[in-house]
Amino acid sequence: MDIRLVSQDRELYELLRETLAETPGNPWTLSVATVRDAGAPADLCIWDFQPNISLPKHIQGGPAKHLFLVDRKDLTDFRKKSDTEQASILLKPVTRGTLTAF
Numbered sequence: 001m002d003i004r005l006v007s008q009d010r011e012l013y014e015l016l017r018e019t020l021a022e023t024p025g026n027p028w029t030l031s032v033a034t035v036r037d038a039g040a041p042a043d044l045c046i047w048d049f050q051p052n053i054s055l056p057k058h059i060q061g062g063p064a065k066h067l068f069l070v071d072r073k074d075l076t077d078f079r080k081k082s083d084t085e086q087a088s089i090l091l092k093p094v095t096r097g098t099l100t101a102f
Helices: 010-021 072-081 096-101
Strands: 002-006 029-033 044-048 066-071 088-092
Touching: 002 010, 010 029, 010 096, 066 072, 072 088
Parallel strands: 002 029, 002 044, 044 066, 066 088
Antiparallel strands: none
């Protein structure tokens, strides 16, 4: 499974990498992308939402292929910028437990 993390947060990348390494099942491939590069094909795209970035107008693959990490204080801003009401959202701070559960 190809997972793409759209983030500049190195700690988040390491947390996700470590969590995936401990998860049994299919082999995982984790890559990092910028918002501009996020449109490339992936099985799952994890977005580290920041209020100062613009989300793509149309997110390929629909909401099932995307997970948004959003700070509670930025949730309203996320809803304004997002064109999908069915987005999968995890509230920050994200922990190993929340990533494992997802």
